[in-house]
Amino acid sequence: MSIDFLPDKPIYQQLIDRIMGDIMRGTLAAGEKLPSVREYAVEVGVNANTMQRVYKELEQMEITETRRGQGSFVTEDQEKITALRNEMKEQLVATFLQNVAAFGFTTDEIVQCLQERGGVDD
Amino acid sequence: MIELMNIVKKYGSKMALHDVTVSIPKGKVIGLVGENGSGKSTLLKMMAGLVTPNSGSATFDGHPITRRIASQIAYMSDTDDFYTYFTVQQLLDFYATQFEDFDMVKAKEIVQFLNVSLASRIKSLSKGNRGRVKIAVTLAREADYYLLDEPFSGLDPMVRDDISKGLIRFTDQERQTVIMSTHEIREVEPLLDEIIVMRGGRLIAHEAVDEIRDFYGIDATSWMMSLFKDSQVERELGK
Numbered sequence: 001m002s003i004d005f006l007p008d009k010p011i012y013q014q015l016i017d018r019i020m021g022d023i024m025r026g027t028l029a030a031g032e033k034l035p036s037v038r039e040y041a042v043e044v045g046v047n048a049n050t051m052q053r054v055y056k057e058l059e060q061m062e063i064t065e066t067r068r069g070q071g072s073f074v075t076e077d078q079e080k081i082t083a084l085r086n087e088m089k090e091q092l093v094a095t096f097l098q099n100v101a102a103f104g105f106t107t108d109e110i111v112q113c114l115q116e117r118g119g120v121d122d
Numbered sequence: 123m124i125e126l127m128n129i130v131k132k133y134g135s136k137m138a139l140h141d142v143t144v145s146i147p148k149g150k151v152i153g154l155v156g157e158n159g160s161g162k163s164t165l166l167k168m169m170a171g172l173v174t175p176n177s178g179s180a181t182f183d184g185h186p187i188t189r190r191i192a193s194q195i196a197y198m199s200d201t202d203d204f205y206t207y208f209t210v211q212q213l214l215d216f217y218a219t220q221f222e223d224f225d226m227v228k229a230k231e232i233v234q235f236l237n238v239s240l241a242s243r244i245k246s247l248s249k250g251n252r253g254r255v256k257i258a259v260t261l262a263r264e265a266d267y268y269l270l271d272e273p274f275s276g277l278d279p280m281v282r283d284d285i286s287k288g289l290i291r292f293t294d295q296e297r298q299t300v301i302m303s304t305h306e307i308r309e310v311e312p313l314l315d316e317i318i319v320m321r322g323g324r325l326i327a328h329e330a331v332d333e334i335r336d337f338y339g340i341d342a343t344s345w346m347m348s349l350f351k352d353s354q355v356e357r358e359l360g361k
Contacts, residue, residue, distance in 0.1 A: 007341035010332045011312055041290050045283070046312040047151045048295045050332075 003044050011046060015054045023063065023074055024085050034064060034072040123147055124169050124187075124267065124299075129178035131164055138164040139175070140323040148266065149295050151313055154303040155346060156320030162303040163200065165320065166269045169301070170197035193222060196265035200272040200303075202252055206245035210238060210255055217259045229262035232292055236284050250281035257285050261292045268293065270302035274310065282306065286313055311342045319346055321353060 003018075005011050022028040034055070035043065041051040055072055058064040062080060064072045075081065100110050124146040131139040139161050146152060146169070154162045167173045168180055171191040180187040182194065204213060210233060218224045233240060236254040238247070247255065257273055273289075274282045290313065293300055304310050307317075311331060319327040327349055334345045 005312060005341075007344065008335070008339050010335040012332060038291065042287050044312075045286055045290070047290060047315060049149070049151070049315050050312070052295075 012050050012053045012057070015044065015046065015051070016057055019054070019058060020063065020084065020088070023081060024088065028074050030074055030078055030081060031076045032074045034074065036071055123183060125181045126168065127179045129168060129175045129180060131168065131173060132176050137323050139168065141178070142325045144318065144325055144328060146267075146299060146301060148299050149297060150315040151295070151300045152302070152316045152318060153307065153310055153314040154301060154318050154320065155305070155307050160320040161323040162320050163271055166197070166271050166301065166303060169267070170195055170269050172197065194265060195267045195269060196260050196263040197269045198256060198260040198271060198273065200275060202256065204244045204252070204255070206243070208244050209240065210242050210244070211240040213244060213255065213259065214240070214262070217262070221263050223264040225262055225264055228292065229258060232258040232261055232288060235291065236288055250277055253277045253281050254284060257288055261288060266298060268298065268300045270300065272304060273302055274304055274306050282309065286310070289313060307346060308341070308343045314342070317342055317346075319349055321350070326353060
């Protein structure tokens with residue numbers, strides 16, 4: 001089934017996020033082959049030009065690599081994936097803390113709240 | 123490339139297209155949106171060589187568009203006018219006699235992809251399956267341009283999804299262009315590279331979908347609504 005997209009962000013950007021999420025969670029393993037542009041486009045219901053752009057940008061970010069005649073693969077470079085994970089974590093926390101400050105919460109209050117809720121892993 | 127320059131088309135005294143200029147580059151998927159009666163169908167027919175302009179010029183790769191353009195452009199009408207006593211297979215055979223670029227292997231592949239039986243009679247098909255057959259015979263042509271008038275109209279979500287996937291799967295965006303009129307803009311947006319907005323016979327906007335989201339931070343639907351609001355205001359101020 002086609003996927004739903006958020007209205008305020010370009011579709012190619014949302015697809016890049018989606019694939020990066022799959023890689024960071026390990027749903028797509030290091031070195032794993034990605035579907036062809038056409039296959040993936042049909043799967044999520046976007047046009048092939050959009051998917052082509054997604055693949056090109058992922059390659060420029062060195063998250064994937066294209067092997068001639070074989071298609072696109074997730075990078076084998078585990079360090080790269082770890083670095084990407086850390087970068088995303090930083091971004092997420094930075095945005096979160098901005099909101100925390102904007103609404104006038106104290107760090108203690110927020111830490112306590114997080115501890116009470118517990119994480120997915122707890 | 124299809125190019126329309128200062129096209130005016132009247133039906134009697136009614137102005138259907140009012141000074142429309144637009145270029146359609148190769149390799150894009152373009153949505154044509156606007157209210158009923160805004161000129162979408164006439165614009166598609168103009169590109170397909172089915173209507174002639176009162177003034178202005180319509181060209182395909184530099185040559186004037188005539189009825190003979192049908193050999194290079196696959197046009198799908200919004201009506202459903204198959205011979206009802208044909209089976210799907212007989213319909214494919216008929217299309218093969220009508221269009222040199224009709225690819226029977228591809229036709230069968232699309233029909234199979236869309237889960238329609240070749241042995242069914244057209245008259246026994248549901249509306250959804252007739253919609254599927256219609257897109258199948260259109261995409262089975264190896265045309266440079268596919269002009270689709272309301273391919274999703276009146277069909278249920280399952281059929282619309284199938285048709286979307288058929289479009290992605292069976293057109294080659296390296297060399298083929300799709301232009302489709304639609305009211306289902308929210309649903310169709312992920313399929314599009316560009317959007318053309320028509321209002322009252324005029325072309326009021328032509329934008330890349332990514333640009334709309336990048337630049338305005340809204341989706342195509344909200345963008346179109348804001349355009350309509352703006353042109354409403356302009357009209358009132360002009361009074």
